[in-house]
Amino acid sequence: MRDLGDIQTVGVVGAGTMGAGIAQVAATAGYDVVMRDVETEFVEDGFDRIEDSLDRLASRDELADDPDAVVDRITGTTELADLAAADFVVEAAVEDMAVKRDVFADLDDAVPDDVALATNTSTLSITTIAAATDREDRVVGLHFMNPVPVMKGVEVVVGEKTSEDAVGLAHDFAADLGKETWESDDKPGFVTNRILMPWINEGVRAYDEGVASKADVDKGMKLGTNVPMGPLELADHIGLDVCLDASETLHEELGDRYKPAYLLRRKVDAGDLGKKTGEGFYEYE
Structure with a gap:
């Protein structure tokens, strides 16, 4: 080799x-x-x-x-x-x-x-x-x-x-x-997505269930855990379709704890995929 x-x-x-x-x-x-x-x-x-x-x-x-x-x-x-x-x-x-x-x-x-x-x-x-x-x-x-x-x-x-x-x-x-x-x-999701996708999905659920506004979900995670982006911002950045595909793969392999959030799927169905389409959880120029 x-x-x-x-x-x-x-x-x-x-x-x-x-x-x-x-x-x-x-x-x-x-x-x-x-x-x-x-x-x-x-x-x-x-x-x-x-x-x-x-x-x-x-x-x-x-x-x-x-x-x-x-x-x-x-x-x-x-x-x-x-x-x-x-x-x-x-x-x-x-x-x-x-x-x-x-x-x-x-x-x-x-x-x-x-x-x-x-x-x-x-x-x-x-x-x-x-x-x-x-x-x-x-x-x-x-x-x-x-x-x-x-x-x-x-x-x-x-x-x-x-x-x-x-x-x-x-x-x-x-x-x-x-x-x-x-x-x-070689385990499902490896290190990054095995941990990242549930975090993003839970952020989407928190917003969808009225726990906080999308801005406060992201602000709370940034200020509370010192990450550079909150879960909704990061999902928009990655691409909501990419997040959904990854979550579905993990759900199939690892069970319901990785089930994609309903609002994530709805956004993808609507064609709002994040920054690359100009709109996801937020709007972009």
């Missing part, structure tokens, strides 16, 4: 919010990046996200490199075969087990055998995803936090057959991107 010193080109599957963010931080760290999505439009949207993010960072003097130089290190494609040039691959497709298993089966054919494959899943089993390949020992969870260019943490998740070398590579790669890591076993 290739180690950190062998990695020059990073493949990223998915050009959405997470995939574009991962491509950006890898390119900022000096790697060449191949960013792939299924439609040219999605790839172009990914570049728009990256350019906007780089401009914001540059305006705050938080970017050491020239934004254009970072973008120039990223190649967009719709062809999975173009990832054959990658020395390490991070998948950031939609949070759907069938989709991820299909992607990993295809990656197994497209990418050289000695290349490790990482998945950015936030709740799904690494072991089940890895079983779609013939390289289960080289599949590892690498769960970035949103927004990727800003958040410093990355969760490394160890599947049933993930090798120590693959785990070490995941830690080393994340550190090379300027991130700090923690490690989780």
Whole structure:
């Protein structure tokens, strides 16, 4: 298996919010990046996200490199075969087990055998995803936090057959991107979402049941527990659809204590998904 010193080109599957963010931080760290999505439009949207993010960072003097130089290190494609040039691959497709298993089966054919494959899943089993390949020992969870260019943490998740070398590579790669890591076993929700999703859901219930206004639910948690965002603000930031998907997965795996809040589901059904749609629990420009 290739180690950190062998990695020059990073493949990223998915050009959405997470995939574009991962491509950006890898390119900022000096790697060449191949960013792939299924439609040219999605790839172009990914570049728009990256350019906007780089401009914001540059305006705050938080970017050491020239934004254009970072973008120039990223190649967009719709062809999975173009990832054959990658020395390490991070998948950031939609949070759907069938989709991820299909992607990993295809990656197994497209990418050289000695290349490790990482998945950015936030709740799904690494072991089940890895079983779609013939390289289960080289599949590892690498769960970035949103927004990727800003958040410093990355969760490394160890599947049933993930090798120590693959785990070490995941830690080393994340550190090379300027991130700090923690490690989780392949249990539902891992560390972050296992704890975070019930917290968000209970915040939604408290507001829905009239315990406090949405502003006071968030203010109380921020001032009372020293977190930077309250549960409703954070849900809007993550995306209410993402929170609902994660909660449903945990509910299925771990029982009723993870049942999604009714108002969360209603908001998603209404298409109010948070900051990305302009309205969630709060309104955004």
